Amino acid sequence: GIQVEQSPPDLILQEGANSTLRCNFSDSVNNLQWFHQNPWGQLINLFYIPSGTKQNGRLSATTVATERYSLLYISSSQTTDSGVYFCAVGSNDYKLSFGAGTTVTVRA
Amino acid sequence: NAGVTQTPKFQVLKTGQSMTLQCAQDMNHNSMYWYRQDPGMGLRLIYYSASEGTTDKGEVPNGYNVSRLNKREFSLRLESAAPSQTSVYFCASSNRLLRQGARETQYFGPGTRLLVL
Numbered sequence: 001g002i003q004v005e006q007s008p009p010d011l012i013l014q015e016g017a018n019s020t021l022r023c024n025f026s027d028s029v030n031n032l033q034w035f036h037q038n039p040w041g042q043l044i045n046l047f048y049i050p051s052g053t054k055q056n057g058r059l060s061a062t063t064v065a066t067e068r069y070s071l072l073y074i075s076s077s078q079t080t081d082s083g084v085y086f087c088a089v090g091s092n093d094y095k096l097s098f099g100a101g102t103t104v105t106v107r108a
Numbered sequence: 109n110a111g112v113t114q115t116p117k118f119q120v121l122k123t124g125q126s127m128t129l130q131c132a133q134d135m136n137h138n139s140m141y142w143y144r145q146d147p148g149m150g151l152r153l154i155y156y157s158a159s160e161g162t163t164d165k166g167e168v169p170n171g172y173n174v175s176r177l178n179k180r181e182f183s184l185r186l187e188s189a190a191p192s193q194t195s196v197y198f199c200a201s202s203n204r205l206l207r208q209g210a211r212e213t214q215y216f217g218p219g220t221r222l223l224v225l
Contacts, residue, residue, distance in 0.1 A: 098150035
């Protein structure tokens, strides 16, 4: 399957700071999604972004498919942004491969 | 509109016992998935069902069986539980269509925490 590496594994931020999370993948994909898992375990889909750039409020994502990476930007971080961020990729089937995640802690 | 629901929320089993995890979605999605999440490993796909009446193996299917009962429901069965199956199990659904470039958003249930002693 496609290998997915996320960095950094852990990130501690002061409230109001900006950050960038990275996702590298080992093969061509036509499906890339970013998820946020909150401290209570709920997984929420943030973006479907196999290529290009999208923005949703303080979050934005960019995928450069030809170079096999995606970036998730968090601006003006808030304590509610804490949790684990997962990148998941897939090809021409239904199987999504998840990275190990980046654990983000935002301190007030 | 409840989205994706899972039962039970928490279960303790003894080695060798069997159980079925239930999942239902009310979004009229074609595709449904079962994942397990272990510490530090992200989510791994156990089985998926592209559409009603079909099921396929994912990355870690050994020790599990699934049933796509109808379009809404997708169950996961452990026939003889083992301590290695201690994990958090997530069900998800999506409106993915089998064509290249189809947009997909997977929606997840709240998870089932399973402890096998």
